[in-house]
Amino acid sequence: MSTHAPAEPSRQTVDEPPNQPADQAKSPLPVDGAAYWDAAAETFDDEPDHGLGDPATRAAWAARLRGWLPSGPADILDLGCGTGSLALLAAEQGHRLTGLDRSPRMIARARAKLAGRDATFLVGDAAEPPVGERRFDVVLVRHVLWALPDPPAVLRRWAGLLAAGGRLVLVEGRWGEADPIGIPAAELTALVRPLAARMYVEELSRDRALWGKEVSDERYALIADLPVRRP
Secondary structure, three states, X not given: OEOOHHHOHHHOOOOOOOOOOXXXXXXXXXXXXXXXXHHHHHHHHHOHHHHOOOHHHHHHHHHHHHHXXXXXXXXXXXXXXXXXXXXXXXXXXXXXXXXXXXOHHXXXXXXXXXXXXXXXXXXXXXXXXXXXXXXXXXXXXXXXXXXXXXXXXXXXXXXXXXXXXXXXXXXXXEEOOOOOEEOOHHHHHHHHHHHOOEXXXXXXXXXXXXXXXXXXXXXXXXXXXXXXXXX
């Protein structure tokens, strides 16, 4: 699954079900997610906020990442990394990247995009990242959580992948009018609150440069710092 694709609901299948609460038992995306995103990989970067080809859009996301990620080099786990556009920005800021996506074709494009960088890419399920005992300073996830079964359990799993005092950076939203999909900020805040020592929500809808166009739906980032664990 890609981190970015749900930002444009028009890319969803025509028979997709209406949005369900965040504690849903099933994912609203097609069962064979890898095949779905493999088919989308070739044209995925055509969307302004996917490929970040426009200098203004690229600069807008780079500026946001500087605010969300540590100032010094950090180990970043980018779940649902897609073609690696955000991973590349983070790598350019000096961070060490591990990216993961269900789609082998997305991962192939990400590897090409970050060739020569301090980055590793894996094919796998964002809900259960196959990273073994590795721990990260930041888990970065964009437009993925809303599409996974059992978000509360997934969030606990992601929090467990963080080093002491690590940070969750969750870019999410709620898109569409007739049958909206996604997770409202208030709902995600309630899910993350038990895990976090402190957190805040950054509204993103009004920043046209991020999306390459005006948007009227709910888009935001939730940044949560976990407690520093004591031995």
